[in-house]
Amino acid sequence: MTKEFTKKVITIGLPILLSHLLITSFGIADTIMVKHIPRGISGVGLASQISNICGTIMFAFSIGVGMFIAQFFGDKKEKSIRRTFALLLILAFMLGAFFTVLGLFFPKQVLQLFTNDPVVLDIGIRYTKIVALSYIPNLLSAAFSTAYRNIQDTKMNFIIQTISAAVNVLFNWLLIYGIWIFPEMGIEGAALATVISCVFNLGFNLVYGIYSRQIFMARPIDFIDCLDKKFIKQVMRKSIPLLINESLFSIGSMLYIVIFNRLGTDSYEGYRISETIIGVLFAVSYGLSAAVSSMTGACLGANDYEKAKEYGNNFIKLGVYCSVIMGIIVILAAKPMVNLFSSKEVTEASIKIAITLMYVFAVRITLKMFINVLFAIFRAGGRSRFVMFMDSGIMWLVGLPIAFIGYRYLGITNIAILFLVMQIESVIRIVVGLREYFTYSWEKNIIRHLEE
Numbered sequence: 001m002t003k004e005f006t007k008k009v010i011t012i013g014l015p016i017l018l019s020h021l022l023i024t025s026f027g028i029a030d031t032i033m034v035k036h037i038p039r040g041i042s043g044v045g046l047a048s049q050i051s052n053i054c055g056t057i058m059f060a061f062s063i064g065v066g067m068f069i070a071q072f073f074g075d076k077k078e079k080s081i082r083r084t085f086a087l088l089l090i091l092a093f094m095l096g097a098f099f100t101v102l103g104l105f106f107p108k109q110v111l112q113l114f115t116n117d118p119v120v121l122d123i124g125i126r127y128t129k130i131v132a133l134s135y136i137p138n139l140l141s142a143a144f145s146t147a148y149r150n151i152q153d154t155k156m157n158f159i160i161q162t163i164s165a166a167v168n169v170l171f172n173w174l175l176i177y178g179i180w181i182f183p184e185m186g187i188e189g190a191a192l193a194t195v196i197s198c199v200f201n202l203g204f205n206l207v208y209g210i211y212s213r214q215i216f217m218a219r220p221i222d223f224i225d226c227l228d229k230k231f232i233k234q235v236m237r238k239s240i241p242l243l244i245n246e247s248l249f250s251i252g253s254m255l256y257i258v259i260f261n262r263l264g265t266d267s268y269e270g271y272r273i274s275e276t277i278i279g280v281l282f283a284v285s286y287g288l289s290a291a292v293s294s295m296t297g298a299c300l301g302a303n304d305y306e307k308a309k310e311y312g313n314n315f316i317k318l319g320v321y322c323s324v325i326m327g328i329i330v331i332l333a334a335k336p337m338v339n340l341f342s343s344k345e346v347t348e349a350s351i352k353i354a355i356t357l358m359y360v361f362a363v364r365i366t367l368k369m370f371i372n373v374l375f376a377i378f379r380a381g382g383r384s385r386f387v388m389f390m391d392s393g394i395m396w397l398v399g400l401p402i403a404f405i406g407y408r409y410l411g412i413t414n415i416a417i418l419f420l421v422m423q424i425e426s427v428i429r430i431v432v433g434l435r436e437y438f439t440y441s442w443e444k445n446i447i448r449h450l451e452e
Helices: 003-034 040-074 078-105 107-111 118-150 155-177 187-211 220-225 229-262 265-281 283-301 305-341 348-380 384-408 415-421 424-437
Strands: none
Touching: 003 155, 003 283, 003 305, 040 078, 040 107, 040 118, 040 187, 040 229, 040 265, 040 283, 040 348, 078 107, 078 118, 078 220, 078 229, 107 118, 118 155, 118 187, 118 283, 155 187, 229 265, 229 384, 265 283, 265 305, 265 348, 265 415, 283 305, 283 348, 305 348, 348 384, 348 415, 348 424, 384 415, 384 424
16 A cells, blocks of 8 residues: 555545544434433434435435546546536435425324334434424535545535534533523434534535535536436436435335344344444444545546556455454443443343444444445446445345344344344355455446536
8 A cells, every 4th residue: 555545545534534433422422411311212213213214315325426526526527526416415405305294294104113112102203303304404414525525625524524513412412401591302402403403514514615616516507407317317327226225225224123123122222322332433434435435436537447446456455454453442342332321211231232232243343344345446436236236135135034034933032143143144245245346347437428
């Protein structure tokens, strides 16, 4: 790995890593604040299923459209960058509007699919009816993050995300407990704090983007140009497989949650605690994946295939190192991190389950981080159909059957054992992914037929 490569990885990946690390750390602070509300952790976790589905679909659009921004950036086509960003904004608004209506008017119908615990369901519904107002500004802000990431400028996005996350924690404290002049709102206060921080995030992005004249900032004419049939067809051809993948993956994840809930509320609460902690430590994967997509995509857009191959091979090596290190960190951090969630309202059984699950998550994060590097390389070259097979395909063919058979027919009621067995799907992804990677079929220019 050359100095030039290392410098680029740090410049692009580190701000995203730190941004995600701070945001998820603040997310832990949010969870700690609601731990004093009976079943508050489970209720917020339940409500997050809607935003998770919304977020995963937006992730598909961001990756699909983002690969074009990265290659246009490598080819120095600013007009195409602007109209691509305009299309992403339109998609984000439409998606956010749909889930806002779902969250405001049909929260019970959606959330009762995941649990039959009336206390958890009530908390989830109350939280969702308010937090639904954050979906549109949150997805529009995600579009800005995608643009910054793919033009290899992630510093300002890091600053904006950090301030927004701090605003979220501050208003959580003020509104949950009724500090100073603010009313004590409990779980509704946590939801309102999320709405406030998302609106702040979007406002900051708009003001800074316009003031600094970012190259991706769309003009009115770009919103018209982006609706060109040929352009939409080309972008959607790469994005739709990712959208299908994320949709299938979201449904599969929901089915996992259904199974975990069948194992008992303590098991699910323990899972939520450990999953929240892992979200913080997974920041390294987000930063590394962003660098992979941006750097490799720019090389492919500039038709520099040798450099793309060099970067890809370096990222494979780096992925191995980071994966092993993160697995060790999870093992060492298991008990002290889980104990942060201990309170009178969180059962001792939930805490014990969470600690045990952390050791299983050490295996998962080691495998998953390396898989995400492979995914990022394939996406940079437009191999979205193969990623769909690797991700949701293997989940439905391997992961879900293992979970269902293990619970229903083998009688595995210990969530840690069941979750460990489920990691077989990640091993299969690595074997299949590496075999495809070394064919170098991912070295493709996907913007060649799109004119400025």
